[in-house]
Amino acid sequence: MNRTALTFIALLFPLIGICQQTERDSIRVFYLGGxxxxxxxxxxAELPDSITSNLNNVWIFHGNPAPDGDETGGLGIWTKLLPGHGWEFSSDGKEKKLSDFFGVELSFAKKLQEYYPNEKIAIIKYSRGGTSIDSLAAGRYGSWEPDFKGKNGINQYDHFLRTVDMAMDVNDIDNNGVEDYFIPSGIIWMQGESDALREEIAFRYYGNLKRLMDLVRAALHKDDLPIVIGKISDSGNNKTGKMYKYGELVQYAQEKFARKEQNVTIVRSTQQYNYYDAWHYDSNGYIDLGEKFADAIYLLNKK
Structure with missing residues (x-):
């Protein structure tokens, strides 16, 4: 072998090493909260096979839902997406405990696979039933108000931050030996019922929502990250015919947020769903809502 060939090989080996070191998997990441x-x-038990099959390229980090002050809040691990990330899900940061329930994540991911075929999708989820974005409505469930002291100085926003920090700190979520590069691709927010029970709190919903969504975007390192809001609805399943006395004020604030803010839209199909109980949609509702969220976030990203 001549000297020129040897010189070329000597120069090539470092370049090969650099390429190997910089190989990364790009993964779209979406945050689900509320x-x-x-x-x-x-x-x-009511999930059709069409929703649960072939979710091989979808992973989820589900932060442990916990009251304000609970030091287990936000703990989680990356795993492949399966049914069971609904009510009563829990995690201690080492293992997860799937429940008998599901939320929007399954149909959301399934629909996204149609829009992004052959791409990897990651979901970060932290939500907790009964929580408000106004500290005066925290009650026993907790509040997302960033400055709220909560219990022991820890509130729902802190649990959210812990969830995101832990999730984004993992550099190989599928354990394939290749570093992952997260592409923040959207925020899905379904919340507001707890803020619709008192008039003064409902009136503040727009300002509280804007501030919180700005901070959620910042936590995901993208100031114009697309946001899809799920419009709250009311089953009317009580003596007064309204579960949320000031629900219209929160609905107005949600519409205002979607209209005024950049890269935001709203999903209104919730008005048509049937209910599991007085407060929560039935299985078909969650399946449809997940698909509607996926449609909406795809269109925002496409813009």
Missing amino acids: QSNMDGFGKN
Whole structure:
């Protein structure tokens, strides 16, 4: 072998090493947050096979839902997406405990696979039933108000931050030996019922929502990250005919947020769903809502 060939090989080996070191998997990541209708009360036993099959390229990090002050809040692990990430799901940061319920995540991911074939999809989920974005409505469920002291100085926003930090700190979520590169691709927010019970709190919903969504975008390192809001609805399943006395004020604030803010849209199909109980949609509702969220976030990203 001549000297020129040897020189070329000597120069090539370092370049090969650099290429190997910089090989990365690009993974689209979506955040799902809110209160109980984001948790999900769909029944796993009622899931069609078409929703649960072939989710091989989808992973989820589901932060442990916990009250304010609970030090287990936000703990989780990356795993392949399966049914059971609904109400009563839990994790201690080492293992997860799937429940008998599902939320929007399954049909959301399934629909996204149609839009992004052959791409890897990651979902970060933290939600907790009954929570408010106003500290005066925290009650026993907790509040997302960033400055709220909560219990022991820990609130729902802190649990959210812990979820995101833990999820994004993992550099190989599928354990394939290749570093992952996260592409933040959207925020899905389904919440507001707890803020619709008192007039003064409902009036503040727009300002509270704008501030919180700005901070959620910042936590995901993208100031114009697309946001899809799920419009709250009311089953009317009590003596007064309204579960949420000031629900219209929160609905107006949600519509205002979607209209005024950049890269935001709203899903209104919730008005048509049947209910599992007085507060939560049935299985078909969660399946449809997940698909509608996927349609909406895809269109925002496409813009």
